[in-house]
Amino acid sequence: MLGGIIVNRYCKYHPGTQALWYCSHDGLHLCQQCVDGRNDSLIEARCLLCNQELESSEQGQGGPLWRQLDRYLRYPFTPVLLPLLVVWALLASLVPPLPVMVPVVVLAGLPAWGFARAVMTLRSHPGKARKSHTPGWDCLSDMAGWKAALLQALPALLVMVPAGFVLVMVSEPVGLLIGAVGLLLVPAFWLAIQAQGPEPGSYAAALTYIFSAPRDYAVAAVLASVGWLLGVALIAVAVDVMPLPLAQGLAGALAALWWLALACLCGDILARHGHLWGLDQGGKKVTASLEERRQRVQLCAGRFDKVLLSTAKTLKNKKATVADWQRYDRLLDITDREDERRTAAPSYLEMLVVSGAWAEALALLARQREVEPTWLPASPSLRLALAQGIHEQEPKVAVGLLKDLHDRHPDFSELGDAYLLLAKILAEQFGLAGKAEQYLRFVESQCRDAKLRKQVADYRAAWG
Ligand SMILES: [Zn+2]
Ligand SMILES: [Zn+2]
Structure with a gap:
């Protein structure tokens, strides 16, 4: 009888979860996941969108007691x-x-x-x-x-x-x-x-x-x-x-x-x-970090610019993950910031290469080359690392990444490794033994390193 007066409200951004808070500024009912709960305090919470204090959404429901x-x-x-x-x-x-x-x-x-x-x-x-x-x-x-x-x-x-x-x-x-x-x-x-x-x-x-x-x-x-x-x-x-x-x-x-x-x-x-006081009713425990939750709410509310700013800040941090970069890239896309997206591409590519996300790295490379067909990452070590990761699926792209390294980066310390890889691709995947031999000779003439020289001899023996 008396209990029947209570009306359930659901979180705007978690439609299956009962709302515990109400933001009168944004007109939103929100669950504990979607607020800055100050260590899950039951007394006060702030809105992740407008940072104003929230009202407990159960207060006043069903009239004063x-x-x-x-x-x-x-x-x-x-x-x-x-x-x-x-x-x-x-x-x-x-x-x-x-x-x-x-x-x-x-x-x-x-x-x-x-x-x-x-x-x-x-x-x-x-x-x-x-x-x-x-x-x-x-x-x-x-x-x-x-x-x-x-x-x-x-x-x-x-x-x-x-x-x-x-x-x-x-x-x-x-x-x-x-x-x-x-x-x-x-x-x-x-x-x-x-x-x-x-x-x-x-x-x-x-x-x-x-x-x-x-x-x-x-x-x-x-x-x-x-x-x-x-x-x-x-x-x-x-x-x-x-x-x-x-x-x-x-x-x-x-x-x-x-x-x-x-x-x-x-x-x-x-x-x-009772919901607020953790009494039964299966309310989900808040596990994600405040920053993640804030970004999620802002994304749900379409505040892409805000998320973009905070994501850009995270990227400056050494602990940035490939997921941060992916989000940043998507946000630049959503907000039509094509120039910034192109400028960020080399750093994003590096992150993808470091984490071995080869398919995404190739897609990013292809995207860059749509606008500028000869585009390649400027850093020779990034080019080598990318070529090492993708040469089996995409030998053509790998050759493109490696072939003129000695012209552009004559002082590149891993040039020997790069040309050995190039020779291997040319010989084994394109059957161009003659071209491969040119690169082997280059390695022989430029590199003193015994290991590289032995590798040259091994390749020659293998390709007969
Ligand atoms: Zn929620
Ligand atoms: Zn608000």
Whole structure:
């Protein structure tokens, strides 16, 4: 019933992922992958497009929670939960008003605490809550559930029992104040146990939930605190007008009412903000780096110029990868920067050669030669490396890369290797033994290196 109000929104750039944030500047709903989440903070995130602060997209959905306060107060009177009020009321009325019996009265609330935990768990899943909006009695057989229920009861009792003691024994205003202030924080501990698991360590995260959903949390805090004040006021009147056991019974029933209404409200807060708080629902963990995610969002939004700038910056970095270069090349293409693309080609080619991407290197070479048919990379070592990589598939291109190296780069230190390779291609792939012999002679006359000379002799023997 109550949970059904929540509307799912999906990330603009991940249509299958629920959006957690909303950018009012760009008018976009975004998932955790698509925002600068400041170490996955639940409280603030920035837009990767405009860098402005984002709103949590669950905030305010389904209207403010205080408008539903009457429903929360009616909730404990549903038939399944009504016995809990009766149980606490009965046990409280049977126990005589001796201070030593206070623990018994308190423990009479056990079933209500167990149910409260189950109510929160059930209602934190909007889908389940629609089918059955109250848990069944079988929820009390769940041991892990009991651990959570007791950890949730503890902070509430640590406030209420001392506050009650001060109220009766010391001073009424001071006792009321201790309770009213202390109870403001109790829902945060409940939320922390629900979101982080039934461990005492979960208490440490309590404040996060207050700041993550301040508007909705305020409603819970007020319900907790004002509920206490009204409850005490009602009991004070009851003590005067009815027999004591009856007044005690009323106190028990009010405690159960307080507990269950607050649990229902906390359950709805969890349903609204649970995605953000990592509660179930299979939200994908953010694994890619911020820079990668920023570029992806900018690409999706068509901000090619921005991506181009940041990619160009990455390329100046020594750690740039062939993927960075590929992206840079594509972006220059998309943004019609043909001149820059041509200028960048030699560096891109070098990257492709270094990473052995031969097919792409050949395609890049062909692209350059479409505009300038005689284009070759200026660097002789790049030409040699490329020829070494491609000579088997593209002997013609390899010959083109190597043939006039001694004219253009007479001082090239690997000239011998280059011409040995050239001779090998000419002899083995084109059957031009005569031409090959010319290059072998060149190597013989120019190079002192013993290994090269031996290679020349081996080739001659092989080609006979
Ligand atoms: Zn996304
Ligand atoms: Zn934005």
